Amino acid sequence: MAAHAATGAKTATNDVSHKRRKGPGALATVYLVIYNVVMTAGWLVIAVGLVRSYLAKGSYHGLYYSIEKPLKFFQTGAVLEVGIVPSSVVLTGFQVMSRVFLTWAVTHSVREVQNEDSVLLFVVAWTITEIIRYSFYTFSLLNHLPYLIKWARYTLFIVLYPMGVTGELLTIYSALPYVQKTGLYSITLPNKYNFSFDYHTFLILTMISYIPLFPQLYFHMMRQRKKVLGHLEEHSKNE
Protein backbone atom coordinates (compact mmCIF):
# COMPACT_ATOMS: atom_id res chain seq x y z
CA MET A 1 0.00 0.00 0.00
CA ALA A 2 2.92 2.33 0.68
CA ALA A 3 4.20 1.76 -2.86
CA HIS A 4 0.77 2.60 -4.21
CA ALA A 5 0.73 5.71 -2.13
CA ALA A 6 4.17 6.71 -3.35
CA THR A 7 3.40 6.23 -7.04
CA GLY A 8 -0.01 7.73 -6.55
CA ALA A 9 1.57 10.69 -4.85
CA LYS A 10 3.99 11.19 -7.71
CA THR A 11 1.29 11.33 -10.31
CA ALA A 12 -0.69 14.01 -8.52
CA THR A 13 0.69 17.28 -9.70
CA ASN A 14 -0.93 20.07 -7.77
CA ASP A 15 -1.91 18.55 -4.51
CA VAL A 16 1.19 16.74 -3.27
CA SER A 17 2.90 18.34 -0.35
CA HIS A 18 6.35 16.90 -1.04
CA LYS A 19 7.37 18.51 -4.35
CA ARG A 20 10.11 16.17 -5.39
CA ARG A 21 11.92 18.81 -7.43
CA LYS A 22 12.31 21.59 -4.96
CA GLY A 23 10.82 20.42 -1.71
CA PRO A 24 10.65 22.65 1.37
CA GLY A 25 13.75 22.69 3.53
CA ALA A 26 13.93 20.81 6.79
CA LEU A 27 12.87 23.78 8.89
CA ALA A 28 9.97 24.63 6.59
CA THR A 29 8.85 21.00 6.68
CA VAL A 30 8.80 20.99 10.46
CA TYR A 31 6.78 24.20 10.46
CA LEU A 32 4.33 22.80 7.96
CA VAL A 33 3.91 19.52 9.84
CA ILE A 34 3.24 21.36 13.08
CA TYR A 35 0.81 23.70 11.35
CA ASN A 36 -1.14 20.87 9.75
CA VAL A 37 -1.19 18.80 12.95
CA VAL A 38 -2.48 21.76 14.92
CA MET A 39 -5.18 22.44 12.34
CA THR A 40 -6.23 18.79 12.25
CA ALA A 41 -6.47 18.84 16.02
CA GLY A 42 -8.42 22.07 15.99
CA TRP A 43 -11.07 20.80 13.64
CA LEU A 44 -11.26 17.55 15.63
CA VAL A 45 -12.01 19.68 18.66
CA ILE A 46 -14.84 21.29 16.74
CA ALA A 47 -16.13 17.90 15.61
CA VAL A 48 -16.05 16.54 19.14
CA GLY A 49 -17.68 19.70 20.43
CA LEU A 50 -20.54 19.27 17.99
CA VAL A 51 -21.08 15.64 18.90
CA ARG A 52 -20.97 16.25 22.63
CA SER A 53 -23.31 19.18 22.37
CA TYR A 54 -25.75 17.18 20.30
CA LEU A 55 -25.73 14.34 22.80
CA ALA A 56 -26.19 16.73 25.68
CA LYS A 57 -29.00 18.72 24.10
CA GLY A 58 -30.72 15.85 22.37
CA SER A 59 -31.32 17.94 19.24
CA TYR A 60 -29.24 19.55 16.56
CA HIS A 61 -30.55 23.08 17.04
CA GLY A 62 -28.29 25.81 18.29
CA LEU A 63 -25.12 23.75 18.21
CA TYR A 64 -23.28 26.73 16.74
CA TYR A 65 -22.74 28.28 20.15
CA SER A 66 -20.88 25.25 21.47
CA ILE A 67 -18.16 25.56 18.84
CA GLU A 68 -18.32 29.23 17.99
CA LYS A 69 -14.91 30.17 19.39
CA PRO A 70 -12.78 27.33 18.04
CA LEU A 71 -14.55 27.68 14.67
CA LYS A 72 -13.63 31.35 14.46
CA PHE A 73 -10.09 30.69 15.63
CA PHE A 74 -9.21 27.83 13.35
CA GLN A 75 -11.07 29.04 10.29
CA THR A 76 -9.42 32.45 10.54
CA GLY A 77 -6.06 30.79 11.18
CA ALA A 78 -6.32 29.22 7.75
CA VAL A 79 -5.25 32.58 6.34
CA LEU A 80 -1.71 31.54 7.22
CA GLU A 81 -1.76 28.76 4.69
CA VAL A 82 -2.44 30.84 1.60
CA GLY A 83 0.64 30.54 -0.60
CA ILE A 84 2.14 27.84 1.58
CA VAL A 85 0.08 24.74 0.90
CA PRO A 86 0.61 22.98 -2.42
CA SER A 87 -2.70 24.06 -3.93
CA SER A 88 -2.76 27.13 -6.14
CA VAL A 89 -2.61 30.47 -4.35
CA VAL A 90 -5.61 31.80 -6.21
CA LEU A 91 -7.83 28.86 -5.30
CA THR A 92 -6.68 28.63 -1.70
CA GLY A 93 -6.87 32.37 -1.21
CA PHE A 94 -10.35 32.52 -2.62
CA GLN A 95 -11.54 29.57 -0.57
CA VAL A 96 -10.16 30.95 2.68
CA MET A 97 -11.54 34.39 1.94
CA SER A 98 -15.04 33.06 1.36
CA ARG A 99 -14.89 30.97 4.53
CA VAL A 100 -13.71 33.88 6.63
CA PHE A 101 -16.40 36.05 5.06
CA LEU A 102 -19.10 33.58 6.02
CA THR A 103 -17.74 33.09 9.52
CA TRP A 104 -17.37 36.75 10.40
CA ALA A 105 -19.31 38.93 8.00
CA VAL A 106 -22.43 36.78 7.99
CA THR A 107 -22.73 34.32 10.85
CA HIS A 108 -21.01 36.39 13.50
CA SER A 109 -22.40 39.73 12.36
CA VAL A 110 -26.05 38.74 12.01
CA ARG A 111 -26.97 37.16 15.31
CA GLU A 112 -30.38 36.10 14.15
CA VAL A 113 -29.03 33.50 11.73
CA GLN A 114 -26.94 31.71 14.32
CA ASN A 115 -29.80 29.44 15.25
CA GLU A 116 -30.50 28.41 11.69
CA ASP A 117 -29.99 24.79 10.67
CA SER A 118 -28.17 25.98 7.57
CA VAL A 119 -25.29 27.05 9.80
CA LEU A 120 -24.97 23.52 11.12
CA LEU A 121 -25.03 22.25 7.57
CA PHE A 122 -21.95 24.16 6.47
CA VAL A 123 -20.13 23.78 9.79
CA VAL A 124 -20.40 19.99 9.56
CA ALA A 125 -19.29 20.04 5.92
CA TRP A 126 -16.31 22.26 6.71
CA THR A 127 -15.35 20.20 9.77
CA ILE A 128 -15.22 16.87 7.98
CA THR A 129 -13.48 18.36 4.96
CA GLU A 130 -10.82 20.13 7.00
CA ILE A 131 -10.03 17.17 9.23
CA ILE A 132 -9.36 15.06 6.16
CA ARG A 133 -7.53 17.79 4.27
CA TYR A 134 -5.14 18.72 7.06
CA SER A 135 -4.36 15.10 7.90
CA PHE A 136 -3.76 14.55 4.19
CA TYR A 137 -1.17 17.30 4.19
CA THR A 138 0.37 16.02 7.42
CA PHE A 139 0.79 12.46 6.19
CA SER A 140 2.04 13.64 2.82
CA LEU A 141 4.74 15.72 4.46
CA LEU A 142 5.79 12.70 6.46
CA ASN A 143 5.78 10.55 3.32
CA HIS A 144 3.36 8.08 4.82
CA LEU A 145 0.04 8.81 3.20
CA PRO A 146 -2.55 6.11 3.90
CA TYR A 147 -4.61 5.39 0.85
CA LEU A 148 -7.76 5.85 2.89
CA ILE A 149 -6.96 9.50 3.59
CA LYS A 150 -6.13 10.15 -0.02
CA TRP A 151 -9.31 8.43 -1.13
CA ALA A 152 -11.36 10.36 1.40
CA ARG A 153 -9.86 13.71 0.37
CA TYR A 154 -10.67 13.18 -3.27
CA THR A 155 -14.03 11.44 -2.86
CA LEU A 156 -15.97 12.85 0.05
CA PHE A 157 -15.95 16.33 -1.44
CA ILE A 158 -18.48 15.05 -3.96
CA VAL A 159 -21.06 15.18 -1.18
CA LEU A 160 -19.49 17.62 1.25
CA TYR A 161 -18.95 20.42 -1.24
CA PRO A 162 -22.58 20.77 -2.33
CA MET A 163 -23.62 20.30 1.27
CA GLY A 164 -21.41 23.15 2.41
CA VAL A 165 -22.45 25.41 -0.43
CA THR A 166 -26.12 24.79 0.31
CA GLY A 167 -25.58 25.64 3.96
CA GLU A 168 -23.68 28.80 3.04
CA LEU A 169 -26.27 30.03 0.56
CA LEU A 170 -29.18 29.36 2.89
CA THR A 171 -27.40 31.20 5.69
CA ILE A 172 -26.73 34.27 3.56
CA TYR A 173 -30.31 34.18 2.33
CA SER A 174 -31.69 34.08 5.86
CA ALA A 175 -29.48 37.03 6.81
CA LEU A 176 -30.90 39.27 4.09
CA PRO A 177 -34.02 40.65 5.84
CA TYR A 178 -32.06 41.58 8.96
CA VAL A 179 -29.35 43.30 6.99
CA GLN A 180 -31.90 45.31 5.06
CA LYS A 181 -33.79 46.28 8.19
CA THR A 182 -30.75 47.43 10.16
CA GLY A 183 -28.65 48.75 7.28
CA LEU A 184 -25.71 46.68 8.52
CA TYR A 185 -22.33 47.66 7.02
CA SER A 186 -24.04 50.07 4.67
CA ILE A 187 -23.25 53.69 3.81
CA THR A 188 -25.81 55.98 2.26
CA LEU A 189 -25.63 59.28 0.40
CA PRO A 190 -25.11 62.10 0.99
CA ASN A 191 -21.69 62.02 2.64
CA LYS A 192 -18.46 63.93 2.07
CA TYR A 193 -16.75 61.00 0.33
CA ASN A 194 -19.50 60.69 -2.25
CA PHE A 195 -19.60 56.96 -1.82
CA SER A 196 -22.30 54.47 -0.98
CA PHE A 197 -22.42 50.77 -0.22
CA ASP A 198 -25.43 48.57 0.24
CA TYR A 199 -24.51 45.40 2.08
CA HIS A 200 -27.88 43.84 1.28
CA THR A 201 -27.25 44.14 -2.47
CA PHE A 202 -23.68 42.99 -1.92
CA LEU A 203 -24.89 39.79 -0.26
CA ILE A 204 -27.27 39.11 -3.13
CA LEU A 205 -24.43 39.59 -5.61
CA THR A 206 -22.30 37.24 -3.53
CA MET A 207 -24.97 34.59 -3.73
CA ILE A 208 -25.20 35.04 -7.50
CA SER A 209 -21.42 34.69 -7.80
CA TYR A 210 -21.69 31.14 -6.51
CA ILE A 211 -23.30 30.20 -9.83
CA PRO A 212 -20.20 30.61 -11.99
CA LEU A 213 -17.67 29.95 -9.26
CA PHE A 214 -18.88 26.81 -7.52
CA PRO A 215 -18.98 24.59 -10.65
CA GLN A 216 -15.43 25.63 -11.55
CA LEU A 217 -14.10 24.64 -8.14
CA TYR A 218 -16.15 21.45 -8.14
CA PHE A 219 -14.95 20.29 -11.52
CA HIS A 220 -11.39 21.21 -10.64
CA MET A 221 -11.63 18.75 -7.74
CA MET A 222 -13.17 16.17 -10.07
CA ARG A 223 -10.24 16.51 -12.42
CA GLN A 224 -7.80 16.26 -9.55
CA ARG A 225 -9.62 13.13 -8.43
CA LYS A 226 -9.21 11.47 -11.80
CA LYS A 227 -5.56 12.38 -11.83
CA VAL A 228 -4.80 11.16 -8.33
CA LEU A 229 -7.06 8.16 -7.98
CA GLY A 230 -7.33 7.16 -11.62
CA HIS A 231 -3.77 5.83 -11.82
CA LEU A 232 -4.21 3.70 -8.76
CA GLU A 233 -7.13 1.92 -10.35
CA GLU A 234 -4.85 1.12 -13.28
CA HIS A 235 -2.25 -0.31 -10.95
CA SER A 236 -4.71 -2.54 -9.18
CA LYS A 237 -6.02 -3.70 -12.54
CA ASN A 238 -2.52 -4.64 -13.67
CA GLU A 239 -1.99 -6.70 -10.58
Next chain:
Amino acid sequence: MDALALEAALPKRAAPPPVILPPVPVKRPKPAKKAKKAVVFFEVEILDAKTKDKLCFLDKVRPPPRVLTSCRLCLSTDPQWYPARQSIRLDPKGKSLKDEDVLQQLPVGTTATFYFRDLGAQISWVTVFLTEYTGPLIIYLLFYFRVPFIYAPKYDFTTSKHWVVHLACMCHSFHYVKRLLETLFVHRFSHGTMPLRNIFKNCTYYWGFAAWMAYYINHPLYTPPMYGEQQVTIALMIFLFCQIGNFSIHIALRNLRPPGSKTRKIPYPTKNPFTWVFLLVSCPNYTYELGSWLGFTMMTQCLPVAFFTFVGFVQMTVWAKGKHRSYLKEFRDYPTLRSPILPFIL
Protein backbone atom coordinates in the same frame (compact mmCIF):
# COMPACT_ATOMS: atom_id res chain seq x y z
CA MET B 1 24.88 17.53 -53.79
CA ASP B 2 21.80 19.09 -55.06
CA ALA B 3 18.75 19.86 -53.03
CA LEU B 4 16.95 16.63 -53.77
CA ALA B 5 19.89 14.55 -52.67
CA LEU B 6 20.17 16.70 -49.57
CA GLU B 7 16.62 15.96 -48.65
CA ALA B 8 17.07 12.28 -49.24
CA ALA B 9 20.23 12.27 -47.17
CA LEU B 10 18.50 13.86 -44.20
CA PRO B 11 17.96 11.62 -41.17
CA LYS B 12 14.72 9.73 -40.95
CA ARG B 13 12.13 12.32 -40.20
CA ALA B 14 8.45 11.95 -40.65
CA ALA B 15 7.39 13.15 -44.06
CA PRO B 16 6.26 16.75 -43.75
CA PRO B 17 2.67 17.50 -44.68
CA PRO B 18 2.29 18.77 -48.21
CA VAL B 19 2.96 22.47 -48.22
CA ILE B 20 2.74 25.14 -50.84
CA LEU B 21 6.11 26.79 -50.65
CA PRO B 22 6.81 30.25 -51.97
CA PRO B 23 8.78 29.91 -55.18
CA VAL B 24 12.47 30.19 -54.39
CA PRO B 25 14.50 31.15 -57.43
CA VAL B 26 17.30 28.64 -57.84
CA LYS B 27 20.20 30.31 -59.55
CA ARG B 28 23.32 28.42 -58.72
CA PRO B 29 22.86 24.83 -57.61
CA LYS B 30 26.05 25.02 -55.58
CA PRO B 31 26.56 22.45 -52.85
CA ALA B 32 25.72 23.36 -49.28
CA LYS B 33 28.13 22.69 -46.42
CA LYS B 34 31.11 22.10 -48.70
CA ALA B 35 33.35 24.83 -50.06
CA LYS B 36 33.65 27.81 -47.73
CA LYS B 37 33.10 30.43 -50.39
CA ALA B 38 30.05 28.70 -51.84
CA VAL B 39 26.60 30.11 -51.24
CA VAL B 40 25.17 28.41 -48.21
CA PHE B 41 21.56 27.41 -48.39
CA PHE B 42 19.46 27.17 -45.31
CA GLU B 43 16.77 24.72 -44.49
CA VAL B 44 14.10 25.69 -42.10
CA GLU B 45 11.75 23.36 -40.38
CA ILE B 46 8.91 24.68 -38.27
CA LEU B 47 7.58 22.57 -35.44
CA ASP B 48 4.59 23.13 -33.21
CA ALA B 49 5.94 24.39 -29.88
CA LYS B 50 3.69 22.14 -27.82
CA THR B 51 3.24 18.95 -29.81
CA LYS B 52 6.50 19.13 -31.79
CA ASP B 53 4.60 18.14 -34.91
CA LYS B 54 6.33 19.18 -38.06
CA LEU B 55 4.23 21.92 -39.58
CA CYS B 56 6.35 23.27 -42.37
CA PHE B 57 9.59 22.57 -44.09
CA LEU B 58 11.38 25.11 -46.22
CA ASP B 59 14.36 24.04 -48.19
CA LYS B 60 16.70 26.18 -50.19
CA VAL B 61 16.16 29.36 -48.24
CA ARG B 62 18.81 31.65 -49.66
CA PRO B 63 20.63 34.09 -47.44
CA PRO B 64 19.97 36.69 -46.32
CA PRO B 65 16.39 35.75 -46.40
CA ARG B 66 13.59 37.42 -44.61
CA VAL B 67 13.20 34.11 -42.97
CA LEU B 68 10.21 35.00 -40.92
CA THR B 69 8.32 36.22 -43.94
CA SER B 70 8.89 32.87 -45.57
CA CYS B 71 7.84 31.06 -42.43
CA ARG B 72 4.73 33.14 -42.06
CA LEU B 73 3.75 32.55 -45.67
CA CYS B 74 4.19 28.85 -45.17
CA LEU B 75 2.17 28.74 -41.95
CA SER B 76 -0.53 30.92 -43.48
CA THR B 77 -1.49 28.07 -45.77
CA ASP B 78 -3.73 27.29 -42.83
CA PRO B 79 -6.06 30.28 -43.19
CA GLN B 80 -6.91 30.63 -39.52
CA TRP B 81 -3.24 31.25 -38.71
CA TYR B 82 -2.91 34.77 -40.06
CA PRO B 83 0.52 36.30 -39.44
CA ALA B 84 -0.51 38.41 -36.46
CA ARG B 85 -1.25 35.33 -34.39
CA GLN B 86 1.91 33.45 -35.36
CA SER B 87 4.67 33.39 -32.82
CA ILE B 88 7.85 31.90 -34.22
CA ARG B 89 10.73 31.22 -31.90
CA LEU B 90 14.02 29.44 -31.63
CA ASP B 91 13.06 27.77 -28.40
CA PRO B 92 9.59 26.44 -27.61
CA LYS B 93 9.45 28.56 -24.49
CA GLY B 94 11.54 31.45 -25.76
CA LYS B 95 10.75 34.87 -27.07
CA SER B 96 9.12 35.50 -30.39
CA LEU B 97 11.45 36.30 -33.22
CA LYS B 98 11.03 39.69 -34.75
CA ASP B 99 10.60 40.29 -38.45
CA GLU B 100 13.92 42.08 -38.61
CA ASP B 101 15.91 39.01 -37.57
CA VAL B 102 17.92 37.51 -40.35
CA LEU B 103 18.71 33.83 -40.50
CA GLN B 104 22.43 34.41 -40.50
CA GLN B 105 22.33 36.51 -37.39
CA LEU B 106 20.47 33.83 -35.52
CA PRO B 107 22.50 31.26 -33.58
CA VAL B 108 21.81 28.25 -35.79
CA GLY B 109 23.71 26.08 -38.20
CA THR B 110 22.57 25.58 -41.74
CA THR B 111 19.45 23.72 -40.69
CA ALA B 112 17.24 25.89 -38.59
CA THR B 113 14.48 24.57 -36.39
CA PHE B 114 11.83 27.04 -35.41
CA TYR B 115 8.89 26.56 -33.13
CA PHE B 116 5.45 27.90 -33.84
CA ARG B 117 3.02 28.97 -31.22
CA ASP B 118 -0.52 30.08 -31.93
CA LEU B 119 -1.14 33.32 -30.07
CA GLY B 120 -4.88 33.01 -30.42
CA ALA B 121 -7.28 35.37 -32.12
CA GLN B 122 -5.80 38.84 -32.39
CA ILE B 123 -7.22 42.33 -32.52
CA SER B 124 -5.45 45.54 -33.44
CA TRP B 125 -4.28 47.89 -30.71
CA VAL B 126 -5.94 50.83 -32.38
CA THR B 127 -9.32 49.08 -32.35
CA VAL B 128 -8.97 48.20 -28.68
CA PHE B 129 -7.93 51.70 -27.68
CA LEU B 130 -10.70 53.39 -29.63
CA THR B 131 -13.32 51.09 -28.13
CA GLU B 132 -12.12 51.26 -24.57
CA TYR B 133 -11.84 55.09 -24.61
CA THR B 134 -15.08 55.88 -26.41
CA GLY B 135 -17.02 53.98 -23.76
CA PRO B 136 -16.11 56.18 -20.80
CA LEU B 137 -16.66 59.30 -22.87
CA ILE B 138 -20.23 58.36 -23.68
CA ILE B 139 -21.06 56.64 -20.41
CA TYR B 140 -20.02 59.61 -18.29
CA LEU B 141 -22.21 61.90 -20.39
CA LEU B 142 -25.19 59.59 -19.89
CA PHE B 143 -24.83 60.10 -16.14
CA TYR B 144 -24.09 63.82 -16.50
CA PHE B 145 -27.29 64.41 -18.43
CA ARG B 146 -29.11 62.11 -16.02
CA VAL B 147 -30.79 59.93 -18.57
CA PRO B 148 -33.77 57.99 -17.18
CA PHE B 149 -33.49 54.83 -15.04
CA ILE B 150 -30.27 55.87 -13.31
CA TYR B 151 -31.52 58.23 -10.65
CA ALA B 152 -35.00 58.82 -9.28
CA PRO B 153 -37.45 59.87 -12.03
CA LYS B 154 -37.86 63.40 -10.72
CA TYR B 155 -34.20 64.04 -11.61
CA ASP B 156 -34.40 62.84 -15.21
CA PHE B 157 -32.64 65.20 -17.60
CA THR B 158 -31.90 67.72 -14.87
CA THR B 159 -28.42 69.14 -14.32
CA SER B 160 -26.47 69.35 -11.13
CA LYS B 161 -26.58 72.62 -9.25
CA HIS B 162 -22.87 72.42 -8.37
CA TRP B 163 -20.49 74.09 -10.82
CA VAL B 164 -17.72 71.62 -9.93
CA VAL B 165 -19.84 68.86 -11.46
CA HIS B 166 -19.87 70.71 -14.80
CA LEU B 167 -16.14 71.25 -14.54
CA ALA B 168 -15.56 67.59 -13.76
CA CYS B 169 -17.56 66.57 -16.81
CA MET B 170 -15.48 68.86 -19.00
CA CYS B 171 -12.23 67.50 -17.59
CA HIS B 172 -13.26 63.87 -17.88
CA SER B 173 -14.49 64.33 -21.45
CA PHE B 174 -11.41 66.31 -22.42
CA HIS B 175 -9.23 63.52 -21.06
CA TYR B 176 -10.84 60.82 -23.15
CA VAL B 177 -11.08 62.93 -26.29
CA LYS B 178 -7.36 63.59 -25.90
CA ARG B 179 -6.74 59.85 -25.60
CA LEU B 180 -8.79 59.10 -28.71
CA LEU B 181 -6.96 61.72 -30.75
CA GLU B 182 -3.61 60.47 -29.51
CA THR B 183 -4.53 56.93 -30.52
CA LEU B 184 -5.40 58.11 -34.02
CA PHE B 185 -2.62 60.62 -34.62
CA VAL B 186 0.18 60.36 -32.12
CA HIS B 187 1.00 56.89 -30.92
CA ARG B 188 3.28 54.59 -32.88
CA PHE B 189 2.66 51.01 -31.82
CA SER B 190 5.43 48.41 -31.90
CA HIS B 191 3.02 45.51 -31.94
CA GLY B 192 0.09 45.70 -34.31
CA THR B 193 -2.16 43.42 -32.28
CA MET B 194 -3.03 41.98 -28.92
CA PRO B 195 -5.08 38.90 -27.95
CA LEU B 196 -8.78 39.27 -28.61
CA ARG B 197 -9.89 38.57 -25.05
CA ASN B 198 -8.09 41.73 -23.95
CA ILE B 199 -10.78 43.90 -25.43
CA PHE B 200 -13.38 42.41 -23.09
CA LYS B 201 -11.12 42.69 -20.09
CA ASN B 202 -10.07 46.27 -20.87
CA CYS B 203 -13.53 47.52 -21.74
CA THR B 204 -14.99 46.05 -18.58
CA TYR B 205 -12.34 47.91 -16.59
CA TYR B 206 -12.67 51.31 -18.28
CA TRP B 207 -16.40 51.30 -18.85
CA GLY B 208 -17.16 49.84 -15.42
CA PHE B 209 -15.10 52.38 -13.53
CA ALA B 210 -16.37 55.25 -15.65
CA ALA B 211 -19.95 54.30 -14.80
CA TRP B 212 -19.13 53.90 -11.12
CA MET B 213 -17.40 57.30 -10.85
CA ALA B 214 -19.94 59.11 -12.99
CA TYR B 215 -22.81 57.77 -10.90
CA TYR B 216 -21.59 59.50 -7.77
CA ILE B 217 -20.25 62.71 -9.24
CA ASN B 218 -23.50 63.40 -11.06
CA HIS B 219 -25.72 62.16 -8.28
CA PRO B 220 -28.45 64.52 -7.02
CA LEU B 221 -27.05 64.01 -3.50
CA TYR B 222 -23.47 64.79 -4.50
CA THR B 223 -21.49 66.70 -1.86
CA PRO B 224 -18.98 69.23 -3.28
CA PRO B 225 -15.39 69.31 -2.01
CA MET B 226 -14.76 70.26 1.60
CA TYR B 227 -12.54 73.26 0.88
CA GLY B 228 -14.71 74.59 -1.90
CA GLU B 229 -13.39 76.81 -4.65
CA GLN B 230 -9.80 76.74 -3.41
CA GLN B 231 -9.65 72.97 -3.54
CA VAL B 232 -11.22 72.77 -6.97
CA THR B 233 -8.97 75.46 -8.45
CA ILE B 234 -5.77 73.82 -7.25
CA ALA B 235 -7.05 70.45 -8.44
CA LEU B 236 -7.81 71.90 -11.85
CA MET B 237 -4.30 73.34 -12.11
CA ILE B 238 -2.80 69.98 -11.27
CA PHE B 239 -5.07 68.25 -13.76
CA LEU B 240 -4.27 70.60 -16.64
CA PHE B 241 -0.56 70.62 -15.88
CA CYS B 242 -0.45 66.84 -15.97
CA GLN B 243 -2.57 66.60 -19.11
CA ILE B 244 -0.14 68.88 -20.95
CA GLY B 245 2.76 66.93 -19.48
CA ASN B 246 1.31 63.60 -20.54
CA PHE B 247 0.74 64.92 -24.05
CA SER B 248 4.28 66.27 -24.24
CA ILE B 249 5.70 62.91 -23.33
CA HIS B 250 3.58 61.18 -25.95
CA ILE B 251 4.88 63.58 -28.58
CA ALA B 252 8.46 63.11 -27.43
CA LEU B 253 8.13 59.33 -27.58
CA ARG B 254 6.57 59.54 -31.02
CA ASN B 255 9.47 61.62 -32.28
CA LEU B 256 11.91 58.99 -31.15
CA ARG B 257 10.64 56.67 -33.80
CA PRO B 258 10.57 57.47 -37.51
CA PRO B 259 7.25 56.64 -39.19
CA GLY B 260 6.85 52.96 -40.08
CA SER B 261 9.91 51.91 -38.15
CA LYS B 262 10.22 49.98 -34.94
CA THR B 263 13.47 51.48 -33.69
CA ARG B 264 14.05 51.66 -29.99
CA LYS B 265 15.97 54.53 -28.43
CA ILE B 266 16.46 55.99 -24.99
CA PRO B 267 14.12 58.96 -24.51
CA TYR B 268 15.80 62.17 -23.37
CA PRO B 269 14.55 65.59 -22.22
CA THR B 270 13.78 67.95 -25.10
CA LYS B 271 13.34 71.71 -25.24
CA ASN B 272 9.85 71.28 -23.82
CA PRO B 273 10.12 71.73 -20.02
CA PHE B 274 7.44 69.13 -19.47
CA THR B 275 9.85 66.51 -20.77
CA TRP B 276 12.62 67.43 -18.33
CA VAL B 277 11.13 64.88 -15.97
CA PHE B 278 12.83 62.28 -18.21
CA LEU B 279 15.92 63.06 -16.13
CA LEU B 280 14.35 61.37 -13.16
CA VAL B 281 11.81 58.91 -14.54
CA SER B 282 11.68 56.26 -17.27
CA CYS B 283 7.95 56.47 -17.93
CA PRO B 284 6.86 60.05 -17.23
CA ASN B 285 3.70 59.52 -19.25
CA TYR B 286 2.50 57.31 -16.41
CA THR B 287 3.69 59.79 -13.82
CA TYR B 288 1.67 62.55 -15.44
CA GLU B 289 -1.32 60.24 -15.83
CA LEU B 290 -1.23 59.52 -12.11
CA GLY B 291 -1.01 63.23 -11.46
CA SER B 292 -4.02 63.92 -13.67
CA TRP B 293 -6.18 61.45 -11.80
CA LEU B 294 -4.98 62.71 -8.42
CA GLY B 295 -6.09 66.12 -9.57
CA PHE B 296 -9.45 64.76 -10.63
CA THR B 297 -9.84 62.97 -7.29
CA MET B 298 -9.14 66.19 -5.45
CA MET B 299 -11.52 68.07 -7.70
CA THR B 300 -14.43 65.73 -7.16
CA GLN B 301 -13.61 64.45 -3.66
CA CYS B 302 -15.12 61.13 -4.58
CA LEU B 303 -13.95 57.81 -3.15
CA PRO B 304 -14.61 55.75 -6.29
CA VAL B 305 -12.38 58.15 -8.20
CA ALA B 306 -9.69 57.56 -5.59
CA PHE B 307 -10.10 53.80 -6.07
CA PHE B 308 -9.80 54.18 -9.82
CA THR B 309 -6.69 56.31 -9.40
CA PHE B 310 -5.17 53.73 -7.08
CA VAL B 311 -5.87 50.73 -9.31
CA GLY B 312 -4.55 52.61 -12.33
CA PHE B 313 -1.46 53.53 -10.37
CA VAL B 314 -0.78 49.90 -9.47
CA GLN B 315 -1.16 48.81 -13.10
CA MET B 316 1.00 51.63 -14.43
CA THR B 317 3.69 50.88 -11.88
CA VAL B 318 3.82 47.29 -13.10
CA TRP B 319 4.14 48.51 -16.69
CA ALA B 320 6.71 51.16 -15.78
CA LYS B 321 8.87 48.66 -13.92
CA GLY B 322 8.75 46.32 -16.89
CA LYS B 323 9.66 49.08 -19.30
CA HIS B 324 12.45 50.29 -17.02
CA ARG B 325 13.86 46.78 -16.82
CA SER B 326 13.82 46.34 -20.59
CA TYR B 327 15.51 49.72 -21.05
CA LEU B 328 18.25 48.63 -18.68
CA LYS B 329 18.65 45.33 -20.47
CA GLU B 330 18.76 46.85 -23.91
CA PHE B 331 20.95 49.91 -23.33
CA ARG B 332 24.26 49.69 -21.48
CA ASP B 333 24.46 53.44 -21.04
CA TYR B 334 20.98 53.91 -19.61
CA PRO B 335 20.94 56.82 -17.13
CA THR B 336 21.23 55.53 -13.60
CA LEU B 337 19.40 58.41 -11.96
CA ARG B 338 16.05 57.36 -13.39
CA SER B 339 13.32 55.49 -11.51
CA PRO B 340 10.50 53.70 -13.27
CA ILE B 341 7.55 55.95 -12.36
CA LEU B 342 8.07 58.07 -9.23
CA PRO B 343 11.34 60.01 -8.91
CA PHE B 344 13.62 58.31 -6.39
CA ILE B 345 10.75 56.33 -4.92
CA LEU B 346 9.37 53.70 -7.26
